[in-house]
Amino acid sequence: MRLFRRKQQGPSSGTAVSRPEKASAQSARPSGRGADRDDHDWRSYDLIAEEYARTQAAAHAAPAKDLVELLQIQRGARVLDVGTGTGVTARATGERAGPEGLVVGIDPSVPMLARAVSAAGGPRYVAAAAIDLPFRDASFDDVTATFVITLFQRYDTALFDIFRVLKPGARMGITTWGANDSRDEFRDTWRSVAEEFAEPSILRDAIARAIPWEERFADHSVLKQTLHDAGLRDIWVETRDYRFEMSREDWLTGRETSALGRFLRQMLGDELWSVFSKRVRDVFAERFPPRINDFREVILAVGHKA
Numbered sequence: 225m226r227l228f229r230r231k232q233q234g235p236s237s238g239t240a241v242s243r244p245e246k247a248s249a250q251s252a253r254p255s256g257r258g259a260d261r262d263d264h265d266w267r268s269y270d271l272i273a274e275e276y277a278r279t280q281a282a283a284h285a286a287p288a289k290d291l292v293e294l295l296q297i298q299r300g301a302r303v304l305d306v307g308t309g310t311g312v313t314a315r316a317t318g319e320r321a322g323p324e325g326l327v328v329g330i331d332p333s334v335p336m337l338a339r340a341v342s343a344a345g346g347p348r349y350v351a352a353a354a355i356d357l358p359f360r361d362a363s364f365d366d367v368t369a370t371f372v373i374t375l376f377q378r379y380d381t382a383l384f385d386i387f388r389v390l391k392p393g394a395r396m397g398i399t400t401w402g403a404n405d406s407r408d409e410f411r412d413t414w415r416s417v418a419e420e421f422a423e424p425s426i427l428r429d430a431i432a433r434a435i436p437w438e439e440r441f442a443d444h445s446v447l448k449q450t451l452h453d454a455g456l457r458d459i460w461v462e463t464r465d466y467r468f469e470m471s472r473e474d475w476l477t478g479r480e481t482s483a484l485g486r487f488l489r490q491m492l493g494d495e496l497w498s499v500f501s502k503r504v505r506d507v508f509a510e511r512f513p514p515r516i517n518d519f520r521e522v523i524l525a526v527g528h529k530a
């Protein structure tokens with residue numbers, strides 16, 4: 225999918241790029257990019273699965289564990305994990321459901337699922353999106369969906385289908401990033417370097433395309449009302465703070481797996497991407513220590529199907 229027209233004459237490979245040219249809707253991408261990446265939908269997680277597994281998955285393990293505890297998953301339960309990614313939540317769920325349980329993780333990204341499969345731990349995995357789930361009605365006792373509901377283009381249709389495969393009384397647990405999460409000194413710094421390379425309006429548009437409901441589900445009460453409208457009852461919503469300590473390099477690699485990172489990488493092409501990559505590393509090295517303490521706000525919501 226092409227978002228920008230190609231430049232008539234981009235810098236040929238080997239040409240030194242001294243100053244980044246800011247991309248705008250009128251500007252275009254230079255040549256010298258991999259055909260695979262060029263043709264790929266940057267919104268997909270396919271091309272960053274390895275980096276995601278290395279830098280993000282570990283950070284998601286703590287909220288996943290808390291969600292599974294709030295859900296009080298029983299031994300022997302049949303649990304669906306929607307948008308399982310590298311299987312962090314599915315594995316946490318599997319520990320509670322035990323060998324007599326059945327945990328199934330679904331995700332449209334096969335490379336993400338490949339990481340989940342190689343981490344083993346008991347869950348089964350199916351390549352599928354949250355709409356038209358390949359399961360019979362009333363198949364599951366519980367469903368988890370961590371950091372995925374904001375990505376659904378039609379969250380109401382997805383929730384409808386998720387409810388279809390739940391047994392009456394089944395429990396649902398969801399996590400989203402909180403409202404104060406998207407802006408902090410690290411993200412602001414990364415974003416300001418990104419804005420040296422692309423117009424802010426283009427970056428905003430990319431986020432809206434990749435994570436259409438980021439703001440909506442960062443709001444406690446809107447999340448609760450949406451889940452209620454979908455048929456969830458006795459809903460408990462709370463916000464928890466998590467501290468993730470990691471190397472500066474892992475933080476930056478993790479940021480490159482975010483929607484903005486994936487977008488920028490595809491939009492800039494290989495040459496400008498390496499310029500960006502170096503620039504953002506230089507700026508971070510000037511401002512931040514080699515190890516970073518990242519504080520993040522997570523909303524956890526649980527309830528049961530009426």
Ligand SMILES: C[S@@+](CC[C@H](N)C(=O)[O-])C[C@H]1O[C@@H](n2cnc3c(N)ncnc32)[C@H](O)[C@@H]1O
Pocket residue numbers: 268269280281284306307308309310311312313330331332333336352353354355369370371372375376377
């Ligand atoms: C931010 S990751 C979260 C992965 C995992 N739940 C975790 O907590 O680490 C979002 C995942 O949702 C998947 N995804 C995106 N759109 C989806 C959809 N419509 N249905 C199911 N999964 C989807 C992506 O492929 C990606 O693996």
